Amino acid sequence: MITLSLLESIKIIMQKFIPIALLSTATIALSACTSGSTTSSATPVISPPPVSGPVSAPTNSAQTPIERFGALSVTGNRITDSQNRPISLSGVSHFWSNTGYGQEALYNPQVVQYLADEWNATLFRAAMGADENGSYLDEPEANVKRAQTVIDAAIDIGAYVIIDFHSHHAHEYPEKAIEFFTQMAKQYGDKPNVIYEIYNEPLNTANWAKDVKPYSERLIAAIRAIDPDNLIIVGSPTWSQDVDIVAQDPIVGYDNIAYTMHFYAGTHGEALRAKTKKALDAGLAIFVTEWGTINANGDGAVAHQSVKQWTEFMDKHCLSNANWSVSNKAEGASIFKPGTTQKGPWKDSDLTESAKVVKQIVKNGTRVCE
Numbered sequence: 001m002i003t004l005s006l007l008e009s010i011k012i013i014m015q016k017f018i019p020i021a022l023l024s025t026a027t028i029a030l031s032a033c034t035s036g037s038t039t040s041s042a043t044p045v046i047s048p049p050p051v052s053g054p055v056s057a058p059t060n061s062a063q064t065p066i067e068r069f070g071a072l073s074v075t076g077n078r079i080t081d082s083q084n085r086p087i088s089l090s091g092v093s094h095f096w097s098n099t100g101y102g103q104e105a106l107y108n109p110q111v112v113q114y115l116a117d118e119w120n121a122t123l124f125r126a127a128m129g130a131d132e133n134g135s136y137l138d139e140p141e142a143n144v145k146r147a148q149t150v151i152d153a154a155i156d157i158g159a160y161v162i163i164d165f166h167s168h169h170a171h172e173y174p175e176k177a178i179e180f181f182t183q184m185a186k187q188y189g190d191k192p193n194v195i196y197e198i199y200n201e202p203l204n205t206a207n208w209a210k211d212v213k214p215y216s217e218r219l220i221a222a223i224r225a226i227d228p229d230n231l232i233i234v235g236s237p238t239w240s241q242d243v244d245i246v247a248q249d250p251i252v253g254y255d256n257i258a259y260t261m262h263f264y265a266g267t268h269g270e271a272l273r274a275k276t277k278k279a280l281d282a283g284l285a286i287f288v289t290e291w292g293t294i295n296a297n298g299d300g301a302v303a304h305q306s307v308k309q310w311t312e313f314m315d316k317h318c319l320s321n322a323n324w325s326v327s328n329k330a331e332g333a334s335i336f337k338p339g340t341t342q343k344g345p346w347k348d349s350d351l352t353e354s355a356k357v358v359k360q361i362v363k364n365g366t367r368v369c370e
């Protein structure tokens with residue numbers, strides 16, 4: 001069994017995008033002739049002109065993400081909403097839920113509410129530690145309970161939530177994964193909020209055709225026996241980067257299947273974007289369930305220029321995304337500084353350099369794409 005530090009050091013993942021320029025900066029000039037003139041009391045009273053334009057429609061800000069978009073589907077290579085519009089969601093992934101990893105207490109409703117309120121996050125990800133120490137294999141009830149806390153909190157506020165079997169080895173014990181997702185599908189299969197991510201990151205030693213595809217087909221069959229429609233997201237070898245290989249031999253026979261692509265901006269660049277573009281062109285729907293501003297080991301400085309390139313890529317291709325991670329561990333990927341409260345409330349001074357970048361991306365990251 002690999003230690004956490006080793007595990008993380010082999011973790012090479014993905015990246016993300018940013019919709020720029022979504023923020024309307026247009027401010028409306030105050031044109032009303034409000035009283036307050038201190039000039040001559042002889043000023044004649046002038047009636048305001050009648051309103052001739054249309055009354056502006058209410059914004060969507062009062063709507064929850066579920067009210068806005070409803071149940072998700074896969075249409076071609078896009079994630080679409082209940083009106084069949086291509087959409088992208090944006091949010092943050094929790095850290096491994098494993099007992100002893102130090103981030104268990106952040107599996108709480110307060111942080112979900114905070115990220116929804118302050119970051120406009122519409123997407124959450126319960127990264128349930130499936131193996132390694134203190135995981136589902138050792139302590140199923142504790143880890144499921146943590147995941148349920150985040151899932152329930154996201155459902156309560158009308159957000160989307162990914163149920164992630166956070167593993168690098170899941171195809172070695174498919175029966176445990178089936179057990180877990182059977183429970184999740186029974187509990188949450190009727191909720192439009194829920195997305196199943198059945199295998200976080202197969203290693204580069206796994207084979208798509210021999211290992212990951214057969215595993216995924218078993219898992220999909222098990223989930224679909226209970227839940228006919230919610231989105232299922234499939235991983236690929238090389239820490240969910242081999243989407244181009246998957247595109248040559250995709251899973252067939254099921255609806256609403258998407259594929260994850262993970263990137264870390266400090267490590268990955270044009271080569272992985274080219275693989276991803278190839279997969280999109282071949283018709284795969286891609287969903288960035290995990291990305292980092294830093295190196296693939298979860299640490300290092302924010303790669304600002306690369307983050308910008310990735311954000312533009314995600315924006316261009318309408319890729320939903322969840323940043324790694326909701327954590328106060330002393331490493332680059334964490335959104336909270338070490339020692340920051342895990343129960344809240346949080347303020348901007350609690351945020352890391354990465355979080356400041358990610359917050360802006362997430363704030364502008366949810367939209368109808370076309």
Ligand code: MG
Pocket residue numbers: 189190191227228229230
């Ligand atoms: Mg369903």
